[in-house]
Amino acid sequence: MSSVLDRFLQYVKIDTQSDPDSETFPSTSKQKDLSKLLVSQLLEMGIQDAHLDEHGYVYATVPSNSEKTDIPVICFCSHVDTSPDVTGANVKPIVHKNWNGADIILPDDPTQVLQIGELHDLDQQIGNDIVTASGTTLLGADNKAGVAEIMAAVEFLQTHPEIKHGPIKILFTPDEEVGRGTEKVDLEKLGADFGYTVDGEAVGTLEDETFSADGVKITIHGVSTHPGYALDKLENALKIAGQILAALPKALSPEATKDKEGFIHPVQMEGIQEKAVLSFIIRDFTESGLHEKEALLKEITDDVLRHFPNSTAEFKVTEQYRNMKEVLDLHPEVTENAFLAMKRLGMNPVQRSIRGGTDGSRLSFMGLPCPNIFAGEHAFHSRLEWVSVQDMEKAVEVIVNICRIWEEKA
Incomplete structure (x- = not known):
């Protein structure tokens, strides 16, 4: 045997x-x-x-x-x-x-x-x-x-x-x-x-x-133009993505949580000045906590976009497991x-x-x-x-x- x-x-x-x-x-x-x-x-x-x-x-x-x-x-x-x-x-x-x-x-x-x-x-x-x-x-x-x-x-x-x-x-x-x-x-x-x-x-x-788990994908559509003539026109999707990431609360990151505390975690960023895509995983032990974190991420995204009036973002949530x-x-x-x-x-x-x-x-x-x-x-x-x-x-x-x-x- x-x-x-x-x-x-x-x-x-x-x-x-x-x-x-x-x-x-x-x-x-x-x-x-x-x-x-x-x-x-x-x-x-x-x-x-x-x-x-x-x-x-x-x-x-x-x-x-x-x-x-x-x-x-x-x-x-x-x-x-x-x-x-x-x-x-x-x-x-x-x-x-x-x-x-x-x-x-x-x-x-x-x-x-x-x-x-x-x-x-x-x-x-x-x-x-x-x-x-x-x-x-x-x-x-x-x-x-x-x-x-x-x-x-x-x-x-x-x-x-x-x-x-x-x-x-x-x-x-x-x-x-x-x-x-x-x-x-x-x-x-x-x-x-x-x-x-x-x-x-x-x-x-x-x-x-x-954890209960969702994925979030934020697709940012900026305004692209020649950088030499960009005054009051260019809205760089990469910079918008960067501001969203910078606005994430540190207390809700994986490196700052333990036990039954959930988090918002960016896992991938890609793009050019016209379009950028941010991918996140959202984790919490309750479904209500999961939705609260998704709402917070949406609020952060909307707040950043207010400074870029000609840009838009798609916010897509995908259920992963419960x-x-x-x-x-x-x-x-x-x-x-x-x-x-x-x-x-x-x-x-x-x-x-x-x-x-x-x-x-x-x-x-x-x-x-x-x-x-x-x-x-x-x-x-x-x-x-x-x-x-x-x-x-x-x-x-x-x-x-x-x-x-x-x-x-x-």
Whole structure:
């Protein structure tokens, strides 16, 4: 039987980086390299319906081995792609066994150092086996740790028929890191009642609340003319955009907010003097807070434009995702069973809110209530990304116990 570590070390060496600028789906074909391997390994385990669809999704079913017929169908989901922020090619994972707490200097770039006090939760890992990359790439624990854990849990259940469970669905998605992870998922084919994404951080954490999120695009139409003859005529769209950005309240920026505080965040600016486009992401834990921030941004835009009487702006709001707690509060047994699974393993479960979103956010509103449980990944989207072997092993145990608890309660 392959250990979760063996699987993880194999998976991170496969480049699956997604591309936010691609118009294909999935955004990069190389994501399917890992997905094809996962299908092959699931078939080897005896999962007969494992397959990769044309959109890059892996679907599979672990059949029930219980005599009970009323057990809800549970899904476990992770994404195969890695962040576009740091290269995921030529990853060289390193296992730092029985780590003693000393600085971990990554050999291919000695300026990359994991230090206690600098990285959240690292001080809890003394004596454990820490996995990092070599310093020039991300590791890919986000979310190949989750993928490896689900695969290891499936193999464990297949080889331990004494553990009774209902039908279990497996879903591996592409393009989560570019916000398209659930765009073409077929929930009718999946056939699950409830789900869990395995894409969280510290051991014992469960996240059942996310930001609500919108995107805003402001398209500014200025007045262009020859700069040598521009007196009282030129209204430069780039300068208008700059004034909008300068007027944003600092207290509502990501760098000035924490916990359940939302923000207005410009993410892209492009244009020429005649036309400029500003793109924003708006985040808040309540929909009313989201709308308040959008109204404020519109007010700022209108105030700036008053000084440019011949210029106009289009203000377009696009819904991105909503706080999954709205759905999960209607199905408390989903989080309760995960907490019970952790408590049985001696953990002290911690309920957290995500200052971001997951596939689970969208899946919940698509009809599959789906909180996020820990995978052990840390410092994701960076060259300092790390995960501990012991945390991955605990995640496997939690997945197995969640399956057992749903069967017991049926």
